[in-house]
Amino acid sequence: MSDIFAARSQMAVSLAFHIVFAAIGVALPLMMVIAEGLWLWTHDAAYLCVAKRWAKGTAILFAIGAVSGTVLSFELGLLWPRFMGFAGAAIGMPFSLEGFAFFTEAIFLGIYLYGWKRVSPPIHLFAGAVVAVSGLASAMFVCLVNGWMNTPTGFRLVNGQLTDINVWRALRNTAGFPEAIHMILASYCAAGFATAGIHALLALRDRSNRFHQHAIAIALLVGGSAAVLQALSGDALARVTARNQPTKLAAMEGDFETRSGAPLRIGGLPDVHTRQTRYAIEIPDALSLLAFHSPQATVEGLDKTPQEDWPNVLVVHIAFQMMVGIGTLLICVTVIAARLAWKHGTLIESRRFLQLLVLCSPLGFVALESGWVVTEVGRQPWIIYHIMKTSEAVTTMPGLTTPLVLFTGLYLILAAIVIWLMSGHVIASPSEAEIRAIAGNEVALHARP
Amino acid sequence: MHAPEMLLALILMVSLTFYALLGGADYGGGVWDLLSSGPRRQEQRELISHAITPVWEANHVWLILVVVLLFAGFPPAFAAMTTALNIPLTVLIVGIVMRGSSFIFRAYHTGDYRTERRWGLIFAIASTVTPICLGVVVGAISSGRVLVKDGVSVNGFLAPWLGTFPLMVGLFALSLFVFLAAVYLTIEAREPALQEDFRRKALVSGAIVAAMALGTFLAARTGAPDIYSGLLRPSLVWIVQGATASYAIAAFVALLTRNYKVARVAAMLQVGLILWGWGLSQYPFLLQREMTVSEAAAAPPVLWALIGATAAGLLVLFPSIWYLMQLFKANDEDIPLH
Ligand code: HDD
Ligand code: HEM
Ligand code: HEM
Numbered sequence: 001m002s003d004i005f006a007a008r009s010q011m012a013v014s015l016a017f018h019i020v021f022a023a024i025g026v027a028l029p030l031m032m033v034i035a036e037g038l039w040l041w042t043h044d045a046a047y048l049c050v051a052k053r054w055a056k057g058t059a060i061l062f063a064i065g066a067v068s069g070t071v072l073s074f075e076l077g078l079l080w081p082r083f084m085g086f087a088g089a090a091i092g093m094p095f096s097l098e099g100f101a102f103f104t105e106a107i108f109l110g111i112y113l114y115g116w117k118r119v120s121p122p123i124h125l126f127a128g129a130v131v132a133v134s135g136l137a138s139a140m141f142v143c144l145v146n147g148w149m150n151t152p153t154g155f156r157l158v159n160g161q162l163t164d165i166n167v168w169r170a171l172r173n174t175a176g177f178p179e180a181i182h183m184i185l186a187s188y189c190a191a192g193f194a195t196a197g198i199h200a201l202l203a204l205r206d207r208s209n210r211f212h213q214h215a216i217a218i219a220l221l222v223g224g225s226a227a228v229l230q231a232l233s234g235d236a237l238a239r240v241t242a243r244n245q246p247t248k249l250a251a252m253e254g255d256f257e258t259r260s261g262a263p264l265r266i267g268g269l270p271d272v273h274t275r276q277t278r279y280a281i282e283i284p285d286a287l288s289l290l291a292f293h294s295p296q297a298t299v300e301g302l303d304k305t306p307q308e309d310w311p312n313v314l315v316v317h318i319a320f321q322m323m324v325g326i327g328t329l330l331i332c333v334t335v336i337a338a339r340l341a342w343k344h345g346t347l348i349e350s351r352r353f354l355q356l357l358v359l360c361s362p363l364g365f366v367a368l369e370s371g372w373v374v375t376e377v378g379r380q381p382w383i384i385y386h387i388m389k390t391s392e393a394v395t396t397m398p399g400l401t402t403p404l405v406l407f408t409g410l411y412l413i414l415a416a417i418v419i420w421l422m423s424g425h426v427i428a429s430p431s432e433a434e435i436r437a438i439a440g441n442e443v444a445l446h447a448r449p
Numbered sequence: 450m451h452a453p454e455m456l457l458a459l460i461l462m463v464s465l466t467f468y469a470l471l472g473g474a475d476y477g478g479g480v481w482d483l484l485s486s487g488p489r490r491q492e493q494r495e496l497i498s499h500a501i502t503p504v505w506e507a508n509h510v511w512l513i514l515v516v517v518l519l520f521a522g523f524p525p526a527f528a529a530m531t532t533a534l535n536i537p538l539t540v541l542i543v544g545i546v547m548r549g550s551s552f553i554f555r556a557y558h559t560g561d562y563r564t565e566r567r568w569g570l571i572f573a574i575a576s577t578v579t580p581i582c583l584g585v586v587v588g589a590i591s592s593g594r595v596l597v598k599d600g601v602s603v604n605g606f607l608a609p610w611l612g613t614f615p616l617m618v619g620l621f622a623l624s625l626f627v628f629l630a631a632v633y634l635t636i637e638a639r640e641p642a643l644q645e646d647f648r649r650k651a652l653v654s655g656a657i658v659a660a661m662a663l664g665t666f667l668a669a670r671t672g673a674p675d676i677y678s679g680l681l682r683p684s685l686v687w688i689v690q691g692a693t694a695s696y697a698i699a700a701f702v703a704l705l706t707r708n709y710k711v712a713r714v715a716a717m718l719q720v721g722l723i724l725w726g727w728g729l730s731q732y733p734f735l736l737q738r739e740m741t742v743s744e745a746a747a748a749p750p751v752l753w754a755l756i757g758a759t760a761a762g763l764l765v766l767f768p769s770i771w772y773l774m775q776l777f778k779a780n781d782e783d784i785p786l787h
Contacts, residue, residue, distance in 0.1 A: 064550055081597075084531070
């Protein structure tokens with residue numbers, strides 16, 4: 001295995017692993033806060049039980065997110081030292097701000113998880129809200145970095161060096177904020193549907209339980225609204241890509257030819273040898289319309305770029321189809337859920353619907369990972385778009401297969417343990433008596449003078 | 450001194466100091482978990498876990514701050530370190546992953562004694578290996594062998610760090626963290642018997658710290674000659690060394706006389722001053738002999754922006770940390786975490 005391939009694979013493995021925990025770290029605190037807020041408002045003990053159960057899961061998942069994130073911040077240097085030496089000053093600002101977001105997140109999560117008996121209920125709720133906001137902020141800052149790699153700005157390139165770096169202009173790069181919004185929504189969407197699916201699985205066995213009813217309602221509220229907004233935000237992001245990274249857009253669509261009135265393709269397999277995308281359903285003019293708001297607009301195809309600078313078209317295209325397909329599907333599920341809630345006032349009456357939720361539970365995360373494959377593989381061969389090639393950035397350290405194998409193995413083991421722990425200790429139906437006991441403690445505690 | 454690169458270097462040193470004083474003690478706690486013994490070994494372990502649980506993630510962020518400020522403000526130094534010190538840094542992050550995850554996994558096995566112990570063992574071993582790696586990296590930086598030209602490490606990938614001096618610094622760092630943890634735990638412990646356990650551990654590890662300090666100094670003679678000769682020349686370094694020694698003695702005396710709060714302050718000052726003594730003897734180099742702070746620094750506007758952002762961040766951070774510590778560390782009442 002070549003060292004550069006090993007380095008890229010290690011980066012991909014580490015990020016794909018971290019992102020799962022990061023997305024949960026963004027979304028679960030919001031869901032916990034909603035549940036706890038509803039408990040304080042309605043005094044229905046089942047809400048408190050939901051908040052506590054999710055908090056227990058968050059404790060494990062956050063810790064894994066924190067250590068895998070630390071690995072990443074070192075890996076940027078360990079794998080791509082020349083990228084960091086070259087661009088560290090330009091992307092350092094969002095990373096530093098992210099550092100402070102991590103601080104508030106970790107501090108208030110400590111208070112939230114271990115301070116139930118030490119602070120008053122409103123302060124406890126406030127601590128949870130701070131965690132939710134800082135999670136959102138850390139996701140935003142890291143996407144601003146990634147946006148800079150896609151649309152680098154805020155410097156002059158003199159003799160192959162970045163000079164006159166303006167960190168604030170670099171931070172406000174074109175792709176950054178659209179990516180950040182899309183990523184934050186993706187976190188809500190993925191974590192919301194995953195949580196709803198898990199509770200649906202338990203509710204199928206224990207259908208009268210209010211606990212699952214409440215959990216599913218909150219998770220779908222968060223995940224479903226995000227899914228709907230995601231289509232809008234994805235469309236906005238695609239237009240940013242069309243203007244700034246036409247080669248990537250062409251790869252996403254499997255468009256080999258530049259033409260006006262370009263069609264939108266659903267499915268299909270691009271073949272780089274024949275330069276054709278076969279077996280796709282084509283909607284005439286739709287891509288021109290979506291990307292440039294005019295049915296006759298010209299959309300650049302891959303033919304505008306020399307073939308050695310193409311990304312892997314097949315991977316990018318399929319990943320993009322998966323993301324959009326799942327996005328559409330989850331919007332449909334959201335509509336069904338809204339109708340059920342409107343007509344019957346409950347989501348757990350229908351077995352069919354619960355089964356549907358179970359089937360959908362991994363899909364949000366699949367879409368999230370595919371979206372990142374689109375962004376990252378679609379940017380190749382550049383690490384900084386049109387400025388630095390990935391091959392120029394890699395470390396000179398030999399034998400990179402060893403750390404790749406090491407970290408892949410480590411993460412596989414960690415993933416297995418996390419799943420096993422979660423299924424044993426967090427994913428379970430509480431009995432009505434347990435729900436009361438939890439609330440009873442809480443009431444007794446705060447009734448104390 | 451008003452140059453922005455020096456200001457940012459100071460901020461880096463401050464963050465590193467916080468990491469050593471807070472995060473370092475969490476590693477030390479892990480080592481004491483490994484070394485817990487006697488009739489109260491279970492109580493000792495529970496005390497350690499109770500002390501670490503609510504704060505270790507926040508303490509850990511200081512390290513992340515050090516890393517991001519380093520690559521944001523001094524990109525070529527970061528690139529050189531991550532290239533030449535690739536191996537110890539890789540071991541370091543594996544250690545960080547193992548420590549954090551085994552600690553949290555163990556928390557879910559209370560009651561199941563055998564599984565709990567197995568996670569506890571991984572936690573304790575990772576808590577021992579990680580500080581050694583940190584020290585090795587610091588020692589390598591001081592030894593003047595981290596030299597990278599055109600992205601290639603001139604001294605290869607082993608020579609920059611594989612030597613007596615970096616290893617001694619690693620062991621020295623470990624002993625400091627272990628000592629700090631024992632001193633803190635004398636205050637965390639509510640029962641007199643437990644307190645006595647940790648007092649004894651603090652005294653023993655304090656003596657080891659002194660021995661390690663001497664050993665590191667001697668190893669510096671060949672391993673880090675620039676630092677060694679810097680220490681021998683009369684300068685500000687001497688004053689810092691003198692202060693370090695007096696706080697070390699003060700910590701010892703306070704432990705002997707059971708003045709635990711005094712011992713804690715003295716030990717913190719001692720460890721902090723050791724770090725600052727190191728920083729002073731490095732000056733003006735960031736990578737000893739090869740790259741000065743100014744050579745490594747990004748352009749002044751970038752540095753000022755980072756300094757401004759850090760100042761704003763610290764304004765939010767310090768009250769939050771203070772609140773966290775008030776909740777979990779200042780309380781004399783014994784409130785369960787769950
Ligand atoms: C739950 C996850 C999820 C869902 C349902 C969607 N996306 Fe997405 N998408 C992501 C999760 C995601 C992501 C993983 O979060 C990405 C990777 C980079 C980024 O900022 O967001 C992403 C990137 C991404 C890009 C890449 C832009 C670039 O790098 O140049 C485009 C064009 C879209 N999305 C468009 C869409 C559209 C039109 C959707 C229609 C429903 C959609 N996404 C649903
Ligand atoms: C889009 C991708 C990413 C998102 C959305 C994201 C978001 C987050 C979030 C929300 C956390 C909080 C921890 C948790 O909830 O589990 C976190 C942790 C962390 N992330 Fe990421 N991250 C991403 C990629 C990265 C990258 C590329 C790096 C490194 C360069 C990184 C470094 C870290 C670090 C160091 C932590 C630990 C913070 C702590 O100790 O609290 N992350 N990330
Ligand atoms: C968290 C979700 C992410 C995933 C799943 C992901 C996935 C990937 C993949 C698949 C690659 C390899 C691309 C290839 O070689 O074809 C890669 C490379 C890389 N990614 Fe990401 N990425 C994510 C987010 C980020 C973010 C937020 C950053 C920046 C802060 C980032 C920085 C990099 C870098 C520096 C490389 C290596 C250089 C390159 O291949 O261009 N990634 N990532």
